[in-house]
Amino acid sequence: MLVLKGKNQERRTSSKELDELAGHAVKCSEFKYARGTEIFGEKGPVEYLYQIKTGAVRGYKLLTDGRRQIMAFHLPGDIFGVENSAVHRYSAEAIVETTVRLTKRHVLDENGDSASAVTNVRKLVTDNLRHAETHMLLLGRKTSVEKVAAFLVEMDIRSTAAGVLKLPMTRRDIGDYLGLTLESVSRAMSQLSRCGALSFSGRSQRQIILQDREKLAKFDYCTNDRL
């Protein structure tokens, strides 16, 4: 039943170390962000690149009236904050206490010519693009249960630990990622739980056991690509 875990192989570009990104070792600092603090803001200047050591980060955009769309969750190993321009396209906040390694942005400009740096950065950006496009399909055309099922499958694939899936984010975060309200997320989870696709570990609603990955995937059966 853990077969799906095999999909882990390919997506681990981000597990390249940050200091490899520039094609050679560069010095990285470490920094710790408390739960809920901003790492950088939309339209803020791009100063650093980040790689998560522990914790979790949400990257999001806001409308002026407060509606929020989370573009991506960044988990341990993920590199984020890579920009072509001088300003960030979205904001980033620590979801829980998070330790990041960071390095000055301009290492990419200075060493951006070396072949490996080019390849690495391009792969990073195209991976982001692929994810964004897959997510557009989800946001525009999937039902609430399909969205939540797809989300859980994604988190399962990305999680390193087999067994329980520990979600660092709230239902509201998940909703803002999937284009739903927190209540709709909760209802979809309950539905998936009721039908035996998953169960909750202990009394925490953040720790989920995927009882039947096949059944879970069927709730999102219309998806062409699993990645």
Place this chain on the structure above:
Amino acid sequence: MLVLKGKNQERRTSSKELDELAGHAVKCSEFKYARGTEIFGEKGPVEYLYQIKTGAVRGYKLLTDGRRQIMAFHLPGDIFGVENSAVHRYSAEAIVETTVRLTKRHVLDENGDSASAVTNVRKLVTDNLRHAETHMLLLGRKTSVEKVAAFLVEMDIRSTAAGVLKLPMTRRDIGDYLGLTLESVSRAMSQLSRCGALSFSGRSQRQIILQDREKLAKFDYCTNDRL
């Protein structure tokens, strides 16, 4: 009233010629696609790069039951089909009769080291990513009228001709781009027309006159970034 047109300046990366992309002149063929024909399919091999000379193209993904999400519309000047991997992430079809210039994909691999090629390709991909992220916000968090207003503003900015906005795509295409049904698009258009933000040129519903760009933009007032 045409002040907004000034925004044209920045987005014209794609108006770089295709043969500049690789950093030097390469030979380009020309090809004509009839209305509705496929240019390449999702998961098909990446053989060429394309630049639109005349016409319009839709790039889209499908769910297995036929639900469609259009990722982007490609208009004259736009370069598309650029991939890092060997297979396409989405399908592309000509919306109307379309002439493209095309060149073998591997010119990027061969000449991918030259500084200008790197810069050009990176800019191309990050522009796509920026667009995708903006669109995720739209898909996940905007209402139907906001979506349609944002769409019209986008098309207006991208259109070269001032005056009437000539839309090559159907209401269904627009709906599949915005995560709506064709009827919802039609209703939103009617609403915008009724309140005087736009009117239809002649009796064609594809030719639109933006009577009041300011009013139109207000229907999408919550958007932070105009791009």
Place this chain on the structure above:
DNA sequence: CGCCCCTTTGAAGCATATCAAACCGCGTGG
């Protein structure tokens, strides 16, 4: 000229949002 596709508009239905209440675990301070 005629057919077909596109668009509009109305009526009804449904999925998700909104509003509301209760429960729970957890951290804090008494």
Place this chain on the structure above:
DNA sequence: CCACGCGGTTTGATATGCTTCAAAGGGGCG
């Protein structure tokens, strides 16, 4: 150590925005 407060989650009732279904009109192209 316990009471309390608070953020997070679930669940129910109701509301609503968008979809679905349906019909009619119009325009363009063969």
